[in-house]
Amino acid sequence: MGKLALAAKVTHVPSMYLSELPGKHQGCREAAIQGHRIIGQRCRDLDVDTFVVLDVHWLVNGGYHVNCNSGFKGRYTSNELPHFIKDMDYAYRGNPQLGRRIAECANAAGVGTRSHEIDSLELEYGTLVPMRYMNGDGHFSVVSVAAWCAWHSLDDSRRFGAALRQAIEASDSRVAVLASGSLSHRFNDNGSPEAAMHQISREFFRQVDLRVVDLWRQGDWKSFCAMLPEYADLCVGEGGMHDTAMLLGLLGWDGYDKPVEIVTDYFASSGTGQINAIFPVPA
Ligand SMILES: [Fe+2]
Numbered sequence: 610m611g612k613l614a615l616a617a618k619v620t621h622v623p624s625m626y627l628s629e630l631p632g633k634h635q636g637c638r639e640a641a642i643q644g645h646r647i648i649g650q651r652c653r654d655l656d657v658d659t660f661v662v663l664d665v666h667w668l669v670n671g672g673y674h675v676n677c678n679s680g681f682k683g684r685y686t687s688n689e690l691p692h693f694i695k696d697m698d699y700a701y702r703g704n705p706q707l708g709r710r711i712a713e714c715a716n717a718a719g720v721g722t723r724s725h726e727i728d729s730l731e732l733e734y735g736t737l738v739p740m741r742y743m744n745g746d747g748h749f750s751v752v753s754v755a756a757w758c759a760w761h762s763l764d765d766s767r768r769f770g771a772a773l774r775q776a777i778e779a780s781d782s783r784v785a786v787l788a789s790g791s792l793s794h795r796f797n798d799n800g801s802p803e804a805a806m807h808q809i810s811r812e813f814f815r816q817v818d819l820r821v822v823d824l825w826r827q828g829d830w831k832s833f834c835a836m837l838p839e840y841a842d843l844c845v846g847e848g849g850m851h852d853t854a855m856l857l858g859l860l861g862w863d864g865y866d867k868p869v870e871i872v873t874d875y876f877a878s879s880g881t882g883q884i885n886a887i888f889p890v891p892a
Pocket residue numbers: 621622666735790791847
């Protein structure tokens with residue numbers, strides 16, 4: 610019998626990788642990296658065997674998609690930000706059985722979903738960055754789910770999340786689910802000073818983000834779920850915040866009542882709002 614052992618919303622900002630390298634940005638994202646390490650250790654303590662990453666950098670235009678190759682190995686450079694992430698080596702095992710089951714359960718629930726085992730279907734950095742810090746030794750298997758759902762309703766993503774929970778519980782795996790994406794996601798304008806790398810693009814976004822984090826701390830999911838569509842729209846949510854809709858679908862949507870555990874405090878990165886937070890799994 611499988612188990613959802615941990616759920617979290619996590620950052621994946623490319624400046625985390627930059628933070629590792631010698632130079633003026635070294636150490637700038639240490640808090641975010643430490644947050645990932647804490648979540649990774651928590652997963653080890655819970656005997657998790659597989660990460661399912663809801664990745665807002667995997668763009669899809671129709672249907673839901675799961676990358677469940679038997680393994681992933683390569684050297685990654687971001688097309689979007691090659692000056693931030695370049696030549697990043699990675700190697701992880703996959704969990705094809707779980708990926709196939711996710712698609713079966715979602716399809717049975719009426720959410721059209723394909724699982725893919727295509728060697729040349731690679732991981733995006735919404736998966737690769739958290740795995741670098743939580744799973745650097747390849748201890749855990751990895752399944753990646755497309756969560757930049759360009760033409761999808763948030764309600765369908767909620768239902769995908771509910772089906773994901775069923776799939777996990779019908780599997781043989783102990784799973785941690787990561788919603789890998791930001792809060793507000795309005796980048797700084799081109800030509801902004803380099804120091805803006807640590808600032809929010811607009812005070813409005815920071816104020817809404819902080820209110821959202823308050824709701825999360827209070828476990829007020831009724832209010833948050835009611836505002837999610839407008840929040841995702843007005844605050845330019847990353848990937849339409851389909852990662853967050855899936856995560857809350859997994860946990861019970863507006864019937865969920867647990868306060869989050871903040872692992873890395875809210876911070877701004879290149880104009881966007883970021884956080885690492887564990888969402889306690891209901892018994
Ligand atoms: Fe991102």
